[in-house]
Amino acid sequence: MKKNTFLISLFVLGTVLVSSCTNDSSDDLSGIDGLDEVTYTNTVKSIIDNHCISCHAATPINGAPMSLTTYENVKQAVLERGLLNRISRPQGAEGMMPNGGTRLPQAVIDQVSAWANQGLIE
Numbered sequence: 001m002k003k004n005t006f007l008i009s010l011f012v013l014g015t016v017l018v019s020s021c022t023n024d025s026s027d028d029l030s031g032i033d034g035l036d037e038v039t040y041t042n043t044v045k046s047i048i049d050n051h052c053i054s055c056h057a058a059t060p061i062n063g064a065p066m067s068l069t070t071y072e073n074v075k076q077a078v079l080e081r082g083l084l085n086r087i088s089r090p091q092g093a094e095g096m097m098p099n100g101g102t103r104l105p106q107a108v109i110d111q112v113s114a115w116a117n118q119g120l121i122e
C-alpha cells in the first residue's frame with residue numbers, strides 16, 4: 001500500500017512536471033513562431049519611434065500634422081492618412097516620409113506593410 005501510494009505520487013508528480021514543461025515550452029515557442037506575426041508592439045512601434053516621432057511627437061513639431069506616438073495614432077495614419085504610401089515613395093519624392101530624410105530600408109517598409117496586411121494588430 002505504501003509502495004503504491006509512492007508510485008502514484010511519482011506518477012502524479014511526473015505528470016505535473018511534464019505538463020508544466022509542455023506549457024512552458026509552448027509559451028516560449030509562441031515568441032519564436034510569432035516572428036511572422038508583425039504587431040505594433042513587437043515591431044512597428046520601434047520603427048516609428050526611430051524614424052518618425054522626431055516630428056510626429058506627442059505634440060507634433062516641424063510642421064507634422066499629427067502625432068504618431070500611440071497605437072491608435074499609427075493605425076489611424078495607416079487607414080486615413082496614407083502612411084504606407086508616404087513611406088513607400090521613392091527617395092526624394094515629394095511627400096516621402098521621413099520628410100526630407102532618407103527612405104526607410106525596403107525590409108522595414110515591408111514590415112509595416114505586413115503589419116497592415118495582417119490587420120494592424122496591436
Ligand code: HEC
Nearest residue numbers: 051052055062063064065077081082083086095097098099
Ligand atoms: C522631419 C520631420 C518629419 C519626419 C521625421 C517625419 N515626418 Fe511625416 N510629416 C512631416 C510633415 C511636415 C508633414 C506634412 C507635409 C506633408 O503632408 O507632406 C508630414 C506628413 C505625414 C503624413 C501625411 C499626413 C496627412 O494627414 O496627410 C504621414 C502619413 C506621415 N507624415 C508619416 C510619417 C512617417 C510614417 C514617418 C516616419 C517614417 C514620418 N512621417 C517622419 C514631417 C515629418
